[in-house]
Amino acid sequence: MKIFRNASERREAQWGYLFVSPWLIGLLVFYAFPIVASLLLTFFDASLTGAERGFEFIGLDNWFRFFGDPQAWNALGVTFRFMLIALPVGILVPLAVALVLNSKALVAPGTFRVLWFLPYVIPFVAGIIGWTGVIGQNGPLNTLLELFGVTDPPLWVNDPTLIYPALVLMGIWGIGSAVVIYLSGLGGVPTELYEAATVDGAGWWASLRHITLPMITPVIFYNLILGVAGSLQYFLVPQVLNGGNGNPEGSTSFFNIYLFKNFFTYQDPSYGATLAWVLFLITLGLSLILFGTQRRWVYYAGGDK
Amino acid sequence: MKQRKWRLSAIAAVMMLVAACGGSSSSTEPTEVVQLRWFVGLGTGDNVETQVPVQQEVVDAWNAANPNIQVTLEVVPNADAKNTLLTQNAAGNPPDVVGPAGVAGSNGFYGQWLDLTPLIAETGYDLAQFPPAAVEAFAVGGQGQLGLPFASFPSFMFYRPSLFEEAGLEMPPSTYGGKYMLNGAEVDWSWETIREIGMLLTVDSAGKNATEAGFNPKKIVQYGYAQPWNGAPEWASWFKPGQFLQSDGKTLAVPDGWIDAWQWYNDAAFKDYFTPNADVNALEEWGQGNAFPTGKIAMAQSYTWYTCCLGDVLGEDWNIAPTPSFGGTTSNDMNADTFRISAGSKHPVEAFKFMTYLLGEASAKLLVIYGGMPAREADQDAFFAELDKKYPQGVNWDIAKASYANASTPSAEAYIPNYLKAREYIYSDFSAKLLKEPMNVSDYVTNTFLPALQAIADEAE
Numbered sequence: 001m002k003i004f005r006n007a008s009e010r011r012e013a014q015w016g017y018l019f020v021s022p023w024l025i026g027l028l029v030f031y032a033f034p035i036v037a038s039l040l041l042t043f044f045d046a047s048l049t050g051a052e053r054g055f056e057f058i059g060l061d062n063w064f065r066f067f068g069d070p071q072a073w074n075a076l077g078v079t080f081r082f083m084l085i086a087l088p089v090g091i092l093v094p095l096a097v098a099l100v101l102n103s104k105a106l107v108a109p110g111t112f113r114v115l116w117f118l119p120y121v122i123p124f125v126a127g128i129i130g131w132t133g134v135i136g137q138n139g140p141l142n143t144l145l146e147l148f149g150v151t152d153p154p155l156w157v158n159d160p161t162l163i164y165p166a167l168v169l170m171g172i173w174g175i176g177s178a179v180v181i182y183l184s185g186l187g188g189v190p191t192e193l194y195e196a197a198t199v200d201g202a203g204w205w206a207s208l209r210h211i212t213l214p215m216i217t218p219v220i221f222y223n224l225i226l227g228v229a230g231s232l233q234y235f236l237v238p239q240v241l242n243g244g245n246g247n248p249e250g251s252t253s254f255f256n257i258y259l260f261k262n263f264f265t266y267q268d269p270s271y272g273a274t275l276a277w278v279l280f281l282i283t284l285g286l287s288l289i290l291f292g293t294q295r296r297w298v299y300y301a302g303g304d305k
Numbered sequence: 306m307k308q309r310k311w312r313l314s315a316i317a318a319v320m321m322l323v324a325a326c327g328g329s330s331s332s333t334e335p336t337e338v339v340q341l342r343w344f345v346g347l348g349t350g351d352n353v354e355t356q357v358p359v360q361q362e363v364v365d366a367w368n369a370a371n372p373n374i375q376v377t378l379e380v381v382p383n384a385d386a387k388n389t390l391l392t393q394n395a396a397g398n399p400p401d402v403v404g405p406a407g408v409a410g411s412n413g414f415y416g417q418w419l420d421l422t423p424l425i426a427e428t429g430y431d432l433a434q435f436p437p438a439a440v441e442a443f444a445v446g447g448q449g450q451l452g453l454p455f456a457s458f459p460s461f462m463f464y465r466p467s468l469f470e471e472a473g474l475e476m477p478p479s480t481y482g483g484k485y486m487l488n489g490a491e492v493d494w495s496w497e498t499i500r501e502i503g504m505l506l507t508v509d510s511a512g513k514n515a516t517e518a519g520f521n522p523k524k525i526v527q528y529g530y531a532q533p534w535n536g537a538p539e540w541a542s543w544f545k546p547g548q549f550l551q552s553d554g555k556t557l558a559v560p561d562g563w564i565d566a567w568q569w570y571n572d573a574a575f576k577d578y579f580t581p582n583a584d585v586n587a588l589e590e591w592g593q594g595n596a597f598p599t600g601k602i603a604m605a606q607s608y609t610w611y612t613c614c615l616g617d618v619l620g621e622d623w624n625i626a627p628t629p630s631f632g633g634t635t636s637n638d639m640n641a642d643t644f645r646i647s648a649g650s651k652h653p654v655e656a657f658k659f660m661t662y663l664l665g666e667a668s669a670k671l672l673v674i675y676g677g678m679p680a681r682e683a684d685q686d687a688f689f690a691e692l693d694k695k696y697p698q699g700v701n702w703d704i705a706k707a708s709y710a711n712a713s714t715p716s717a718e719a720y721i722p723n724y725l726k727a728r729e730y731i732y733s734d735f736s737a738k739l740l741k742e743p744m745n746v747s748d749y750v751t752n753t754f755l756p757a758l759q760a761i762a763d764e765a766e
Contacts, residue, residue: 048395137589158587243384245733249741264388266726267395 041273048269062274072275075258076282078251083231085164086171090227091220094175098182099208113183120176128240131170132157157241160251167237167252178223185219186212217298225287232283235260255279339655341376344393344400346386347410348642349610349675353380356613356674363667367659374655376402387413387725394649401656402663404644405456405675409718411645413725419646420449424657439680442641451645455664456677458608458640459708460543462499462626465619468527468603472506472514477604477626481635481707495630496544496569499604503529503579506603515578522578529579530604531586531596532570533611536736538717541566542638543606544631548719549758555766557721557759559750562631567739568746575743583740608640609705610676612692621698628708639712642677678709721758722765730761 004010017024042063045056066072100106101113119127135141135156142153156166193211202210213220235256238244244261246253259279263272343364350356357380364378379400381389387410393399394417411418425432432440435454443452462477469476475486477494484491485498492498504515506529513520515529532540541547547560574582585591592598597605598616605611606628615623628637644663646656663671672679672688673695679688689702721727735754739746 137587155584155587158584245729247733247737250734261726261729264391265729266723267391269395 038273038276041270042277044270046270047267058270062271065271066274066278071253071258072255072278074250075253075255078253079232079234079255082164082167082234082254083228086168086231086234087224087227089168090171090175090178090230091223093172094178094223095182095220097175098179098186099212101179102183102186113179116179117176119173124174124236125240127173128170128237131173132241135166135169158248160249163248163251170237178226181219181223182216185216189215214299218300221290221294221298225290228286228290229283232256232279232286338372339374339652341374341402341652341656341659342379342400343376343659344379344381344386344390344403345405346381346383347390347403347406348383349613349677350405351380351383351386352613352674359670359674363663363670366667367662371658374652374659376659390414394647397649399647399649401650401652402644402646402660404452404663405642405671405677406645407458407640407642407718408716409728410642411451412718412720413728415720415724416448417648418448418451419648419650419653419656420451421453421646421657422450424653425450425453428657428661430661434683435680436682439641443643452643453660453664454641454680455643455668456641456672456675457680457709457712458610458642458677459705459712460606460608460638460640461628461704461708462604462606463597463611463615463623464604464626465597465600465602465623467622468506472603474502474505479626479701480703481627481711483627493630493633494627496566499530499629500569500573500577500579503573503604504577505529507579520578525578525581525585527601528581528596528603530573530606531581531602533595533597533605533607533614535607535717536732537563537567537739538719538731539638540570540736540739542713542717543628543636544569545634546636546638546713546715548715549721550719550762555722555762557755557762559755564747564750566631567750571739571744571746574740580740583737586740608638608676609678610640612676612696613674621696623696623700624698625701625704627704635711636713637708637711638717639709640716640718641680642675678705722762726764727758727761730758 004013043057043059045058045061047054097116101109101116103109106112133139137153137155141156142150145153154162156162189212193215194207197207197211233256234254238252238254238257239260242252244252244257246257255275256279259272259275262268262275266272343360345351345357345360350360357378360380361378364376368375390400390403391414394414399417424430430453432453439454439457440450443454444450464477466476478485483494485494485502486492487498487501506527507515507525508527509515509521510524510526511519511521515522538549541560541563544566545560545562547563549557549559551558570580573580581591581596586594586596590599591601595614596602597607598614598618600618600622604626628635644660646653646660650656668679669684669687669691671677672684673691679685685706689705692700692702738744738749
């Protein structure tokens with residue numbers, strides 16, 4: 001079977017491969033190779049530093065170790081507890097903001113859109129450091145609470161019951177990207193549907209419930225998938241906030257922090273790689289479950305996807 | 306065309322020949338400049354205001370005098386230094402010289418330091434200038450001589466005289482073995498005495514001390530004692546020296562007296578209320594882990610390096626007293642910092658030269674900014690004279706010298722298998738818990754702490 005009909009076609013294909021080769025090389029070197037290497041690493045006891053630098057094949061020991069590692073399970077529990085709070089907020093708040101920004105009643109919507117998106121372009125580490133001051137003991141948030149009569153404002157980052165709300169609050173600051181995605185989805189809802197609904201006497205709530213939300217379910221689904229993956233990979237905020245020490249009382253010992261520590265702090269790259277693969281499999285499993293449910297609630301104008 | 310090519314080639318060949326001959330006849334051979342990296346951050350040295358500029362001066366002076374060995378200073382904040390260095394080592398890109406770093410800072414890098422023995426022999430470096438025990442301290446089991454003595458940080462009690470005066474209490478003794486007058490009776494300067502005077506020095510917003518009826522522990526405005534940083538092993542080592550790892554190299558056990566020490570701290574926070582608990586320590590007005598410099602703390606046990614962090618509030622209103630005794634004996638835990646050479650350094654000989662410069666010529670400047678007492682006894686008086694210029698109130702440095710002379714072993718930072726993970730568990734979890742909630746320490750240690758620590762150590766098998 002001939003792939004190319006003539007020499008010109010073959011030459012064209014060669015040039016094509018040449019032009020995409022930087023990307024292909026990048027994919028192989030920086031993605032494919034580390035993925036395969038990290039999987040292989042899980043079957044070895046590897047030491048990258050020190051006098052005993054080397055690799056020893058240990059089969060599935062690292063995987064069995066994970067099942068018997070209370071710290072890993074505790075970290076997984078912390079991550080899921082946080083996800084239960086952060087995920088609904090991360091889905092609903094940007095949606096609410098996007099609905100407001102998309103409203104015709106809003107004055108200067110462009111300005112508000114820029115304002116909501118602005119924090120997203122600020123390096124997140126700088127944002128976290130700033131937020132640490134905002135929610136600090138004598139920070140603006142507690143000063144505000146004192147103005148409202150709270151005599152003993154809380155220590156947000158030192159109280160295990162308040163740390164998650166504090167982290168979620170920081171997360172809301174960076175929802176600009178999700179808002180923009182929602183706005184693009186809202187912009188894609190055909191106006192004739194609203195016009196027909198208005199003729200039928202539907203109010204704002206009925207239009208939202210029966211037109212807007214169903215029509216933007218693909219966008220909600222997309223944000224949901226990103227939200228699940230993002231929550232499971234939660235790392236940067238606790239790492240910057242307290243160096244990943246788990247304070248207060250282990251409530252910020254997220255799975256990704258534990259993974260990082262195994263890799264770097266404890267110099268155990270094999271087990272770190274195993275934890276990374278566990279995290280990948282959990283993320284994959286949850287994503288597959290969500291993809292399985294999309295037939296029931298996600299509407300694609302072009303049919304099932 | 307062809308002829309022209311040949312002609313050009315011939316000219317190029319002649320030029321190459323001339324260049325080659327010129328090279329060999331040159332009297333000034335180009336000398337290779339060795340580039341070294343000095344990594345700072347594992348221990349002290351990362352303070353951008355007081356330490357980094359002086360370290361840079363030291364490097365600049367070296368570079369000016371040694372054009373063939375150029376050094377670059379790399380300062381990494383202490384919180385990130387460990388991971389940064391581990392990553393550099395794992396990537397095969399270790400710095401040449403690392404330090405200052407103490408025992409704890411280096412324990413986590415087992416097998417990653419160069420044995421200096423051959424270099425010492427080759428260069429004839431004079432070890433006799435240090436006390437033999439100080440040299441031996443860096444000869445770590447089976448790995449050779451990993452460091453040379455540089456800075457010692459003996460420990461003692463910092464105190465604020467004005468708060469003692471206010472409370473009508475005697476000043477702490479000015480020598481080891483000195484007695485303390487409490488309520489008209491002569492008592493030992495012991496941790497039990499610290500508890501008693503600590504309560505007298507702890508005052509609530511109504512002016513009542515912690516021994517008085519009606520004292521409100523929720524409204525404390527001044528504490529008798531605070532423990533700046535460190536963790537459970539140091540706290541316990543000031544009661545009695547010891548280490549977790551037993552002689553078989555595998556089994557962990559809690560040394561005698563350590564549970565008493567930890568219970569003392571737990572009671573101090575939750576029963577006698579003379580030390581800030583974890584919640585108070587977290588507050589900005591109480592220094593977030595370093596309460597003594599707030600001026601509202603009467604005593605704090607620490608090391609000489611703590612002079613780095615006393616701030617401006619105290620002014621000249623502080624001095625030092627002996628480490629209190631426990632069970633009739635005193636245990637002076639000591640930190641010792643030095644520089645090390647990475648086992649993977651590509652220029653060990655040049656690195657050793659630079660390291661000996663840091664230990665020698667540059668040491669006078671560096672020791673002052675690190676708060677480190679010179680390991681060379683001959684340099685100690687000059688060092689304290691320098692400190693006296695900085696702290697002119699007449700600090701009783703004889704206490705520091707006596708603590709050094711009677712330093713206890715093993716160090717609180719002694720090795721445990723799976724050191725980095727074990728250390729994190731001890732400091733981030735267990736030590737934090739001791740000041741977080743009231744507890745029966747003995748039960749907790751037996752049922753939770755020690756089994757968990759042993760499990761971590763066993764992972765190293």
